[in-house]
Amino acid sequence: MIVVTGGTGLLGSHLLLSLTSGSEKILAVKRKNSSLRSVRFLFESHPEQFNKIEWIDCDITDVAGLSEIIKRAEKVYHCAAAVSFNPSDAEKLIRTNVSGTTNIVNLCLDYRVHKLCYVSSVAAINRTDESQQITEDTPWKNTRENSNYAISKQLAEREVWRAVAEGLNAVIVNPGIIIGAGNWHWGSGRLISSVWDGLRFFTEGTTGVVSATDVAECMIRLMESEIHSERFIVVAENKSYAELLFAIADGLGKKRPSYRAGKILAGLAWKSALLKSFITGKQPFITKETALSGIKQVQFVNHKIRKATGIEFEKIEKVIARTTQAFLYQLNRQPALK
Secondary structure, eight states: OEEEESTTSHHHHHHHHHHTTSSSOEEEEEOTTOOOHHHHHHTTTOHHHHTTEEEEEOOTTOHHHHHHHHTTOSEEEEOOOOOOOOGGGHHHHIIIIIIHHHHHHHHHHHTTOSEEEEEOOGGGSOOOOTTSOBOTTOOOOOOTTSOHHHHHHHHHHHHHHHHHHTTOOEEEEEEOEEEOSSOTTSTTHHHHHHHHTTOOEEESOEEEEEEHHHHHHHHHHHHHSSOOSEEEEEOSEEEEHHHHHHHHHHHHTOOOOOEEEOHHHHHHHHHHHHHHHHHHOSOOSSOHHHHHHHTOBOOBOOHHHHHHHOOOOOOHHHHHHHHHHHHHHHHHHOGGGO
């Protein structure tokens, strides 16, 4: 039995699509109130694969419920996580990402699970020095520039390493920005919906980008290999935010963002977004943390994952073109998506 946590998320749903093409039994964990709509959309051309999935409602902070699930597992893909760059969500990030991961690895040890793949993030690797390329060996630094999300993922990684020292067979993947069809109002999907809504600004920074399909493929290859006790940056290409947003706009047939936001303008943007969130009650698209991240010039190295798995990453331009077409297709089917 394969267990996937975070099955309704962007990466979790693409992982399930890949896994269900095989013959192993799949159990997907989701929170009680999580919708299956975006997952069903992804599986629209593969209904027989969707029907292979056994869905169970369970929060990863629920040790008793999680215990009943993990004891059935041979392999565990831990994709579930809280993602937020809003400072008010700091406690939620620690509870879900750190305590939840602690529960997962402890139960994997208790039930002698064959192997675990933990989905971390490039955010859990030091990005303060913009003059050096970032590898898996780049040391973490405690600085005020680290987001609460980055801190939570780094602490969660420590829990995995602790369990590895206690005998757990595990690997860690650190993806960059993941592009793929999914929930258009959450995570990287919000980049696409924001451009559709007329996003006007782009920042000067660069980051690592990868398709959801390629991350899933890397995870599966690592889990099927003899590799263990290693972490892997999973990034196809390093792209500027301008390149990303312009490609998204072109794919959607929208006007490209036209205002370059440097440090000063980015600062004004996140303060304006914060004020708007107070008025509307909605999560701000831009926060102080994302504004700071968006102006950094960082370069990630993917040599290790390519050597370990033999993966040939899909070009990001092609990924964005396919994903924007999926957005437009779903928009035409469900006008309320806008």
